[in-house]
Amino acid sequence: MATRRPERRNEESASAVIQAALDLCQEVGYRKLSIEGIAARAGVGKNTIYRWWPSKAAVLLDGLLSTMTMDASFPDTGDVRADLKTQMAAGIRTLGGPGLLPHYRALIGEAQHDPELHQALWDRFVSKLSAAAAARIELAQKQGQIRADVDPVLIIELLYGAGYYRRLLTPRTVDQEQIDAIVDLAFQGLAP
Amino acid sequence: MATRRPERRNEESASAVIQAALDLCQEVGYRKLSIEGIAARAGVGKNTIYRWWPSKAAVLLDGLLSTMTMDASFPDTGDVRADLKTQMAAGIRTLGGPGLLPHYRALIGEAQHDPELHQALWDRFVSKLSAAAAARIELAQKQGQIRADVDPVLIIELLYGAGYYRRLLTPRTVDQEQIDAIVDLAFQGLAP
DNA sequence: CTCTGGCGGCACGGAACGTGCCGTCTTGAC
DNA sequence: GTCAAGACGGCACGTTCCGTGCCGCCAGAG
Known part of the structure; x- marks a missing residue:
């Protein structure tokens, strides 16, 4: 051995x-x-x-991690809504740009039939982004800008899920307009 | 030829x-x-x-389509919120069950590095589900149960995106609780 | 009757897989 | 100072699967 x-x-x-x-x-x-x-x-x-x-995808994951400076810290201007838009737009600009999107997309795709990669992608990348977002959301909850009776994880799924759904499942692309609209819609709610 | x-x-x-x-x-x-x-x-x-x-994935897509009876019609009890929960739970029960999830998941994954499959998956499957949901949402908008000033497509992305995000990106699984919580959260909004 | 075209079967060249072995070089332990 | 351990680049191997082409067979259309 x-x-x-x-x-x-x-x-x-x-x-x-x-x-x-x-x-x-x-x-x-x-x-x-x-x-x-x-x-x-x-x-x-x-x-x-x-x-x-263990696989070519694992190499690519290391590449993604080394390219991203992994500065997932959120801005804090006091206005969560604006900060979320800012951060999500920044995410789209890097991860959604031509330099990283092909690799990130390939990794997400490959992870769907490679359980170990799926776990690694979560542990080493997505969960970090998620944790950073959760921290900012919890702060906003303490400041009374977001309902405090909701699990931050659920809020992240709601906000980020929309963009991922659009990117991964539909032929549409994610732009600033969708981000703003999603954040606003999520804050205001669907009820009339 | x-x-x-x-x-x-x-x-x-x-x-x-x-x-x-x-x-x-x-x-x-x-x-x-x-x-x-x-x-x-x-x-x-x-x-x-x-x-x-053209590929093994294309065979699988045909298999998925032939298995799903493709009855994507929504219930209409007059209460959109309940109808959405019902429909999304039904979707999870079939597409998220052990019989179809592996195939659906593999297709979504493969589509991330096969543009033609991505298009086919959208045209022949996802867009149909989306259209059915959009119809039900538009009805609710006319009935005043959902804000009428928002594109139904955006609402679909918000509601369905959360489940896909959880399934495709995180180690968590989608259950009835998340569905109910997501629908409720989306309706009420994040604002306190 | 004959031609067309899908069918199952088989064979082929090529690509990439994953593994093993080689000789070389660096490093750390003794 | 010596020496074993181990990572390295290089090469070769057997295997799987790819995508294509060709064969003879058969059914339906003209």
């Missing part, structure tokens, strides 16, 4: 692999992305990839 | 292929589902599959 020793890992190789994966995914698309292709592009043996990552 | 002649198509073979795909996807999972495997299980030549479907 070859026990992994991360301290002896060649960081140059690792980042070359990640960069090659990101580049190739952009160029040829996720479908045609292959471990062999990544290894060749990175100038690395296939084994080096298999040694550290 | 061999022009397709649907009228000469062998319906027995077609349904055998679809059934084999559904069964195999349940047994071995979408990842290990292969055209060769489907053909063997169905007692059919590979060509017969390639002749009529």
